[in-house]
Amino acid sequence: MNQRWRTIALWVLPIGVALFLGWQVLGNGGGRMAAPSGPTVAPRNAAVARMSYGRFLDYVDAGRVTAVDIFDGGRTAVVEAVDPDLDNRVQRLRVDLPGLAPELVNNLKNQGISFDIHPPRQAPPALGLLGNLLFPLLLIGVLVFLSRRGSGMPGGPGQAMQFGKTKARFAMEAQTGVMFDDVAGVEEAKQDLQEVVTFLKTPERFTSVGAKIPKGVLLVGPPGTGKTLLAKAIAGEAGVPFFSLSGSEFVEMFVGVGASRVRDLFKRAKENSPCLIFIDEIDAVGRQRGAGVGGGNDEREQTLNQLLTEMDGFEGNSGIIIIAATNRADVLDSALLRPGRFDRQVQVDVPDIKGRLSVLKVHSRDKKLADDVSLEAIARRTPGFSGADLANLLNEAAILTARRRKEATSLAEIDDAVDRIIAGMEGKPLTDGRSKRLIAYHEVGHALVGTLVKAHDPVQKVTLIPRGQAQGLTWFSPDEEQMLVSRAQLRARIMGALGGRAAEDVVFGYAEVTTGAGGDIQQVASIARQMVTRFGMSEVGQLSLEAGNQEVFLGRDLMTRSDGSDATAARVDLAVRQIVQNCYEETVKLVAANRACMDRVVEVLIEKESLDGDEFRALVSEFASIPEKERFSPFLSDSDTSKEAMPAAEPAQA
Numbered sequence: 001m002n003q004r005w006r007t008i009a010l011w012v013l014p015i016g017v018a019l020f021l022g023w024q025v026l027g028n029g030g031g032r033m034a035a036p037s038g039p040t041v042a043p044r045n046a047a048v049a050r051m052s053y054g055r056f057l058d059y060v061d062a063g064r065v066t067a068v069d070i071f072d073g074g075r076t077a078v079v080e081a082v083d084p085d086l087d088n089r090v091q092r093l094r095v096d097l098p099g100l101a102p103e104l105v106n107n108l109k110n111q112g113i114s115f116d117i118h119p120p121r122q123a124p125p126a127l128g129l130l131g132n133l134l135f136p137l138l139l140i141g142v143l144v145f146l147s148r149r150g151s152g153m154p155g156g157p158g159q160a161m162q163f164g165k166t167k168a169r170f171a172m173e174a175q176t177g178v179m180f181d182d183v184a185g186v187e188e189a190k191q192d193l194q195e196v197v198t199f200l201k202t203p204e205r206f207t208s209v210g211a212k213i214p215k216g217v218l219l220v221g222p223p224g225t226g227k228t229l230l231a232k233a234i235a236g237e238a239g240v241p242f243f244s245l246s247g248s249e250f251v252e253m254f255v256g257v258g259a260s261r262v263r264d265l266f267k268r269a270k271e272n273s274p275c276l277i278f279i280d281e282i283d284a285v286g287r288q289r290g291a292g293v294g295g296g297n298d299e300r301e302q303t304l305n306q307l308l309t310e311m312d313g314f315e316g317n318s319g320i321i322i323i324a325a326t327n328r329a330d331v332l333d334s335a336l337l338r339p340g341r342f343d344r345q346v347q348v349d350v351p352d353i354k355g356r357l358s359v360l361k362v363h364s365r366d367k368k369l370a371d372d373v374s375l376e377a378i379a380r381r382t383p384g385f386s387g388a389d390l391a392n393l394l395n396e397a398a399i400l401t402a403r404r405r406k407e408a409t410s411l412a413e414i415d416d417a418v419d420r421i422i423a424g425m426e427g428k429p430l431t432d433g434r435s436k437r438l439i440a441y442h443e444v445g446h447a448l449v450g451t452l453v454k455a456h457d458p459v460q461k462v463t464l465i466p467r468g469q470a471q472g473l474t475w476f477s478p479d480e481e482q483m484l485v486s487r488a489q490l491r492a493r494i495m496g497a498l499g500g501r502a503a504e505d506v507v508f509g510y511a512e513v514t515t516g517a518g519g520d521i522q523q524v525a526s527i528a529r530q531m532v533t534r535f536g537m538s539e540v541g542q543l544s545l546e547a548g549n550q551e552v553f554l555g556r557d558l559m560t561r562s563d564g565s566d567a568t569a570a571r572v573d574l575a576v577r578q579i580v581q582n583c584y585e586e587t588v589k590l591v592a593a594n595r596a597c598m599d600r601v602v603e604v605l606i607e608k609e610s611l612d613g614d615e616f617r618a619l620v621s622e623f624a625s626i627p628e629k630e631r632f633s634p635f636l637s638d639s640d641t642s643k644e645a646m647p648a649a650e651p652a653q654a
Contacts (some may be wrong), residue, residue: 006164051079051093060111066090068108068115076098178232184362185355185387186226189346193217193234196321198273200238214343216311216322217284220329224388227325230348231278234323241275243268247284247324250303258285258303266310266320273319282324290335305332313339350386353379363391367398370410378414383478393417398545419461422475424468429609439472440464440602441517445503446474446496447600448585451620454627455492459617463610471516477613487537490527494583495590497524502587503598528579529572538575545572597623 036520059065059081067080077095082088097104108115146635180190199206206213219227235242237597243265250258269275279424289301311322324342326332336342351359356379364375392633394409396417402410420426443462449458467473476496501517536542545564564572591598601619605611611619 027231036204049093051081051090051095053097054097054480056093056095060107060113062112065111065113068113068569070097070115070117071120073120074101074117089319137147167272178229178236180233180237181228182362183233185351186230186348187355189230189348190233192344192346193230196323197234197237200240200276200321203274206223212320215320215340216324216342216344218329218345219323219325219341219348220345221327222350222386223327224386225348225350227327227348228280229387231280231323231325235276235278238276241269241272242278243275244278244280246280247282247286250285251300258299259306262303262306269320275320277322279322279324281326283326283331286324286326286332288331289335294574304336308335308341323386350384353383356382356385356390359387359390360394363394367394368401368408370408373409373411373414381418389421393421396420418466419463423470423473427466427468429465435471436606437602438508438514439516440605441503441507441598442500442514443474444470444598444601444605445499445501445591447499447616448594448601448620449502449590450474450492450496450498450588451617451626452594452624453492453495454629455486455488456496456629458629459613460611461612462605462616464605465609471552487531487535490531490535490537491579491583492522494527494580495587497527498580498584498587499591502584502591503531504624505588506591506595507598524580524583528576531579532572532575538579540568540571540575543568594624618635 056077056079058063059079064082064084065079066082069078071077074097077097079093079095080090081093083091105115125532166640168502180194185189196213198218203213219230221227231244235244245265250261265277270279283309285300285303287300289304321340329337329345337345357375360378378393382393385393393414394417397409397413400416404413406413416426443464445460447462450459457476457478460477462474464472497520498517500520501513504513504517531537532540533543533545536544543564545568561586597620600623601611601616620626
């Protein structure tokens with residue numbers, strides 16, 4: 001509505017000015033053109049031609065002038081003269097006079113010529129003053145209007161003196177549309193934050209027993225787990241004034257702006273206490289001081305110092321609760337995390353299987369799902385998915401449903417959506433027979449080793465359909481509750497990653513191995529080095545040799561130092577090489593011993609292009625005995641939840 005009125009005002013101003021100027025011109029002219037008598041009489045100041053002043057004097061001396069009307073204070077005259085060249089017809093001629101000279105008046109009197117002096121038409125003084133001031137007032141008004149209009153726009157003319165003001169969005173009663181019932185999968189975090197809401201509504205429950213609510217609550221967790229959503233839910237539940245802004249909005253190119261905005265933010269918060277302040281991505285302004293090579297008192301550190309002072313200074317900020325969110329709590333300054341500032345840190349982790357089920361129930365409220373779709377089965381297939389990932393999963397499935405012109409989302413759309421989120425968009429199927437067969441052996445090598453090694457995770461899916469940058473993919477399903485990983489499991493992961501290279505070596509020979517195992521070898525080297533330098537799983541001993549490897553720009557050491565000597569480093573390299581070599585030899589023996597099984601599975605895979613875990617294990621069981629793998633299966637409900645989990649994919653490049 002405001003924008004509409006602004007547009008109307010911008011059109012009304014020039015139209016009004018044009019009408020006023022036209023009225024002035026026509027009004028002045030109309031006075032001069034007014035007729036003294038009937039409509040057939042010509043106006044007194046009308047003339048058919050012009051005459052020079054010298055010729056006018058000659059006509060006066062010759063007695064040809066019969067009447068003279070003087071206008072404009074003696075500057076213009078209309079003369080009635082007899083012209084002998086036109087049969088002595090009377091003509092009205094206009095003459096420009098040098099002024100109302102007394103000699104001219106006396107001459108006209110002596111000649112007996114009738115003359116009238118018409119005084120100039122006088123406008124009201126107020127109208128004349130208004131006409132003189134119209135343009136300056138109009139110019140000033142337009143400038144003021146544009147300045148006020150641009151004050152709310154970034155970089156607008158109204159922000160020239162507003163750099164030090166806070167950019168926080170303010171609402172007396174935050175209408176976020178989000179309540180605690182809309183947030184699922186983070187029950188522990190909701191319980192902690194519910195106390196904040198209770199304190200804001202009924203503080204006497206805490207003050208009666210001498211308890212003090214934390215001044216600040218820091219939400220820590222990976223991206224997409226619902227930290228910002230929790231803050232919106234707190235604002236929606238509390239019903240108190242709510243300030244929200246991002247950490248990057250404190251920082252500007254001008255020195256001192258960030259600190260000034262912090263002071264202005266807390267000043268406004270004190271005026272509206274009790275209230276909530278939500279700072280999203282606080283790591284943008286709260287990083288450890290003195291970080292980097294130069295250190296120094298830069299603009300970001302000034303802002304952080306002011307924030308520390310406002311949160312716990314000499315002046316108490318009672319009734320102000322600060323909620324901040326970050327996924328980089330390790331880079332925050334220690335003074336920001338001490339008691340009295342951010343007293344409580346709430347961990348918002350990736351949901352477990354029960355949390356994923358509750359998240360799916362929330363996001364499936366407005367989705368049309370087929371009868372054969374089980375939310376419990378989807379929850380089992382998506383370990384490691386955050387709340388945002390699950391919402392994106394159902395949305396992608398709904399898009400595929402609309403694209404395929406179906407009425408409801410089925411299991412096929414769910415499967416395709418999971419594959420797309422994990423591995424990327426589906427590409428064109430392979431047509432080259434040699435490349436397709438080579439990729440098939442590579443992927444079957446991964447899946448075969450993962451199936452026959454007891455400590456390895458079971459196979460979920462093998463496909464030759466390109467997705468993303470990978471020409472073929474093999475998925476394994478890790479155990480949901482596996483918090484600790486044994487040495488046997490790490491060795492099994494190394495063998496599973498080397499299965500593709502081992503299959504190429506056994507089938508095509510060492511001279512024909514390809515670059516498709518590049519990513520697998522990087523993964524293998526990383527696992528093996530961590531076994532030696534972090535976990536003490538080698539003959540080097542129970543040593544940790546990576547303690548000094550910290551990031552310099554987080555305020556730590558400038559140079560990363562080694563915790564061992566050169567001889568120890570050589571022993572580490574030898575131990576890593578030995579682990580990888582032993583695992584590769586065992587993998588080659590395992591693949592070679594099951595060559596017939598691998599050939600059969602490859603033929604079926606080339607024909608179907610995709611095999612799920614059950615189909616793959618059924619083919620392998622015809623040639624070899626599959627070890628029984630211990631799996632943790634959390635109880636959800638009595639519905640059919642037999643499908644195994646879907647983990648991160650391992651790409652094979654070819």
